[in-house]
Amino acid sequence: MTKIAFIVGEPSGDRIGADLILHLRAALGDDLDVFGLGGEEMARQGLVSLFDIEELSIIGVSAIVARLPQLVRRVSQTAKAVIDAAPDALVVIDSPTFSHRIARRLRAARPDIPIVNYIPPTVWAWREERAAKMRAYVDQAICTFPFEPEVYARLDGPPATYVGHPILSEPHLKPLLNRSLAGKTASASPRLLILPGSRRSEIDRLLADFGKTYERLCRTMPGLGATIPTLARHRARIETGIADWPVKPKVVTGEDEKWAAFANADAALAASGTVSLELALAGVPMVLAYKLDPIGYRLRHLMTAWTAALPNFIVGHPLVPEHFHEVVRPELLARRLERLLTDTIERRAQLQGFQDIREKMAIDRPPGEAAAEIVLSVLKRG
Incomplete structure (x- = not known):
C-alpha cells in the first residue's frame, strides 16, 4: 500500500x-x-x-x-x-x-x-x-x-x-480557447464584467470604487451593460453593496453563468488575482485594481516584483494596467476601460498579448x- x-x-x-x-x-x-x-x-x-x-x-x-x-x-x-x-x-x-x-x-x-x-x-x-x-x-x-x-x-x-495551470482543464474555458483573438472587435452594445474579488474582505475594499467607475462609464457610454459573477455565498453581500447604484449590474452565480458572462464580455474591471489569468485566456481585455488590508499595506515594501498581474508575469511586459490603493480612482479606471470597450490600439495590444499567453501556457x-x-x-x- x-x-x-x-x-x-x-x-x-x-x-x-x-x-x-x-x-x-x-x-x-x-x-x-x-x-x-x-x-x-x-x-x-x-x-x-x-x-x-x-x-x-x-x-x-x-x-x-x-x-x-x-x-x-x-x-x-x-x-x-x-x-x-x-x-x-x-x-x-x-x-x-x-x-x-x-x-x-x-x-x-x-x-x-x-x-x-x-x-x-x-x-x-x-x-x-x-x-x-x-x-x-x-x-x-x-x-x-x-x-x-x-x-x-x-x-x-x-x-x-x-x-x-488547472484552469486549462476547465471545460467551460475550452470553447473560449478555441475562439480566435485576431480581429476580435468590441460589441456595438458593449458588456462589462465587474469582478471585485472572491473573498469578503476584497469585496468590501473594492466594490464601492468599482460602482463609481461603472456609474461614470454609464454616463459616457449609454447602453453599457455589466455582469458581476460571484460565489453563491457572496451574492447577498454583493446585492446589498450595489443597491444604491444608479444602474444595476446583473449578478450571477454558478460556473455556467460565470463562463457565459466571460464569453459575452468586451472588457473587465477586476480585483488583481487568479481571475486575471482566466480573463486573459478567455480573451477579455481588463483593468486590474487591488487594496491590501491595513497591516499588509504597511508591509508593501516587502513586495519585490515589478508587477502583481499574472498576465504581465507570463508575457514579461506590462500588458494589463494595474491600480493599487491611492491609484484606485474611478475616473482613471473608467477612462482606461473606455479604451478597452472600443476598438483601440490598447484593446488590440491586450488581445495580442493574450494570444502569446495561450501559446506560452500550452x-x-x-x-x-x-x-x-x-x-x-x-x-x-x-
Missing part, C-alpha cells in the same frame, strides 16, 4: 489535490491510501480531513495575526498526525504559511520521507530568499506558471517542473496527469 499525505489549506488547492489523487489512483489503483488535510473535492476522492480547511481560508496579514493562536495549534496537531502516520510521501499544495510549517517539521522528524510542493510560493513576487530555504525540506516543486521553473533555478530553489496533457507522474517518480527515488 502506498500512503501519501496531503496538506491543502483552501478550496482552490482542494480542487487541485482532488485532481492529483484521481490521476494517482489511475496509476496505483487500490494500492493508494490518502490522508491529511483537504476539502470537499478531496473527500470525494477518499480523503478524510483532519479538520475543516475553512479554518485556514484566510487572506491578508491582519487576518493571519488575529487567528495566530488557532493556526499554531493546528500546525502542531497536523504535523504530529503526519509524522505519526509515516507516509511514503507528503504533498503540500499552496497555502505556504501553513503547509510549509508541516513540511519542515516532517523533514526534521523523518528526513527519509520525500516532500513535494504543488504550487510553490510566489517567490517571484516577494521574499525571494524563500526559494533557497525550500531546498532543505522540498524535494520537488510542481509549478502552474511557465516562468516559475527558471525563477526557482535562478534563486537556487528545489527542482521545479511546469505542468500547466500543454499536451492534463496538469493532474503530469503532476501525478512527478509524484510517482519522487516516490521511486525515495
Whole structure:
C-alpha cells in the first residue's frame, strides 16, 4: 500500500489535490491510501480531513495575526498526525504559511520521507530568499506558471517542473480557447464584467470604487451593460453593496453563468488575482485594481516584483494596467476601460498579448496527469 499525505489549506488547492489523487489512483489503483488535510473535492476522492480547511481560508496579514493562536495549534496537531502516520510521501499544495510549517517539521522528524510542493510560493513576487530555504525540506516543486521553473533555478530553489495551470482543464474555458483573438472587435452594445474579488474582505475594499467607475462609464457610454459573477455565498453581500447604484449590474452565480458572462464580455474591471489569468485566456481585455488590508499595506515594501498581474508575469511586459490603493480612482479606471470597450490600439495590444499567453501556457496533457507522474517518480527515488 502506498500512503501519501496531503496538506491543502483552501478550496482552490482542494480542487487541485482532488485532481492529483484521481490521476494517482489511475496509476496505483487500490494500492493508494490518502490522508491529511483537504476539502470537499478531496473527500470525494477518499480523503478524510483532519479538520475543516475553512479554518485556514484566510487572506491578508491582519487576518493571519488575529487567528495566530488557532493556526499554531493546528500546525502542531497536523504535523504530529503526519509524522505519526509515516507516509511514503507528503504533498503540500499552496497555502505556504501553513503547509510549509508541516513540511519542515516532517523533514526534521523523518528526513527519509520525500516532500513535494504543488504550487510553490510566489517567490517571484516577494521574499525571494524563500526559494533557497525550500531546498532543505522540498524535494520537488510542481509549478502552474511557465516562468516559475527558471525563477526557482535562478534563486537556487528545489527542482521545479511546469505542468500547466488547472484552469486549462476547465471545460467551460475550452470553447473560449478555441475562439480566435485576431480581429476580435468590441460589441456595438458593449458588456462589462465587474469582478471585485472572491473573498469578503476584497469585496468590501473594492466594490464601492468599482460602482463609481461603472456609474461614470454609464454616463459616457449609454447602453453599457455589466455582469458581476460571484460565489453563491457572496451574492447577498454583493446585492446589498450595489443597491444604491444608479444602474444595476446583473449578478450571477454558478460556473455556467460565470463562463457565459466571460464569453459575452468586451472588457473587465477586476480585483488583481487568479481571475486575471482566466480573463486573459478567455480573451477579455481588463483593468486590474487591488487594496491590501491595513497591516499588509504597511508591509508593501516587502513586495519585490515589478508587477502583481499574472498576465504581465507570463508575457514579461506590462500588458494589463494595474491600480493599487491611492491609484484606485474611478475616473482613471473608467477612462482606461473606455479604451478597452472600443476598438483601440490598447484593446488590440491586450488581445495580442493574450494570444502569446495561450501559446506560452500550452500543454499536451492534463496538469493532474503530469503532476501525478512527478509524484510517482519522487516516490521511486525515495
